[in-house]
């Protein structure tokens with residue numbers, strides 16, 4: 001059976017912006033309005049600009065990206081007002097670009113604090129100061145913080161209004177590192193506020209925001225939970241923590257069907273041997289679209305409510321699934337769901353031996369992004 005040639009037959013990622021808004025609300029402490037949103041890596045692969053516009057309509061005022069380029073692109077796509085913070089900091093000579101685009105650098109070293117103090121103008125956006133509390137990835141180390149505290153005038157000169165740090169183990173609430181980082185962050189904040197009492201503070205990502213009120217401070221920085229990913233390690237969800245609702249539905253069309261019998265082999269390497277009569281569907285989706293090859297023989301799609309296990313290896317542009325259980329619903333052109341309400345992100349990530357973050361950010365450019373709930377702007 002061959003499909004009528006459909007030149008538009010390609011994978012689609014349906015993104016429910018209203019679901020993102022509801023997930024954001026679940027992480028915002030009610031009237032406190034203390035939740036920002038992390039939209040780095042193009043909004044975890046889902047589209048930073050439409051997501052940010054939708055969240056602005058919901059009341060979000062602070063967005064975080066990783067790189068200067070991401071910040072400039074987001075600034076150009078948004079109405080004036082919300083702050084945009086660049087985690088990866090102030091590279092040499094980048095000051096004018098931050099000023100032009102009105103971006104807040106996250107200052108990760110004493111040298112960056114000095115450079116921003118020298119570069120900024122009177123109307124420059126405020127900066128963030130990132131202090132490392134034990135992750136050893138970004139931020140001022142203890143020695144640099146001590147040096148800054150010896151020259152406290154630099155805090156005002158650099159226009160620092162927010163102090164942040166990042167938790168290494170928030171996805172595992174029982175991990176002792178969480179309490180150690182919290183204690184260290186409080187010490188850091190106390191020392192800095194002795195010089196700048198109005199400094200605001202931010203420690204928590206999605207999981208951190210749900211660890212308890214003591215981790216929230218003035219601003220939380222959720223990412224993955226906005227996009228429907230469970231921020232906790234499997235089995236580590238604290239009682240009462242809200243479950244994010246699914247946001248992305250990834251589907252792709254069947255382009256061919258065939259019946260196989262025992263002894264037949266499927267796909268590259270003849271890696272799968274058929275052991276019972278089955279109906280197989282070849283679907284227009286592959287690892288070039290971000291469906292990790294490691295999920296071959298382990299993951300599944302869903303068609304008409306029936307599981308369609310992935311059979312054999314995943315190719316660049318194609319996946320073969322067993323649609324026997326879907327009966328008459330298995331037709332050329334029918335769309336198989338690989339992520340969504342029937343095919344949870346957590347299952348797909350586990351099948352490929354990875355985490356939801358990597359799946360979402362890996363969704364390829366060939367997947368058409370289709371938005372529901374777009375904010376008027």
Ligand SMILES: *Cc1c(COP(=O)(O)O)cnc(C)c1O
Nearest residue numbers: 038166205206207221222223224
């Ligand atoms: C990516 C990132 C976040 C968001 O983390 P999630 O686990 O996706 O909520 C928050 N803060 C920093 C510094 C980050 O790099």
